Amino acid sequence: MIVCGPPAGGAARITDNEGLEMTEASLKERLRSDMNDARRKGAKDRARLFSTLLADVKNREIELGHELDDQEVVEVLARCVKLRKEAAEQMASRPELAEKERAEAAAIKEYLPPEADEEEIRQKVREAIEAGANNIGAVMGKVMPQFKGRAEGREVNRVAREELEKGGSGD
Numbered sequence: 001m002i003v004c005g006p007p008a009g010g011a012a013r014i015t016d017n018e019g020l021e022m023t024e025a026s027l028k029e030r031l032r033s034d035m036n037d038a039r040r041k042g043a044k045d046r047a048r049l050f051s052t053l054l055a056d057v058k059n060r061e062i063e064l065g066h067e068l069d070d071q072e073v074v075e076v077l078a079r080c081v082k083l084r085k086e087a088a089e090q091m092a093s094r095p096e097l098a099e100k101e102r103a104e105a106a107a108i109k110e111y112l113p114p115e116a117d118e119e120e121i122r123q124k125v126r127e128a129i130e131a132g133a134n135n136i137g138a139v140m141g142k143v144m145p146q147f148k149g150r151a152e153g154r155e156v157n158r159v160a161r162e163e164l165e166k167g168g169s170g171d
Helices: 027-041 046-064 070-090 095-110 117-130 136-147 153-166
Strands: 011-016 022-027
Touching: 022 027, 027 046, 027 070, 027 095, 070 095, 070 136, 095 117, 117 153, 136 153
Parallel strands: none
Antiparallel strands: 011 022
């Protein structure tokens, strides 16, 4: 799916892979709606999570000086997932807190596009190498924008290093 940004009505125009247009609420609106639902149901932890995510989105809007489109919201959410995963790793001595962080990361992932699999990453890395990228910086510069919010940088970096060591050849 390709998000074309929110028009004046607030709902984003979405084009699926076949080019059919459909309307869907923006990601920020979905977060706000789900926060209100969680509050109505008395799910305090979930409501607090959504409130925190919306505050992170608002802070990023202030930082950039404009309202975020869905792709920019995805970037904010991906950063939130990464931070929670790192926090969970650091809380090895406190398993209950680590589990809470992992649960929050899983809840946030529901709002992200599906993660890219290793083979898709590997294919894009090979294409970048074939196009002339011959060092890790050049490969990452070409490949990472294609996977924003869909793959962690360290995973793309690992695949890129493997492919550069092989010389970018298939298999």
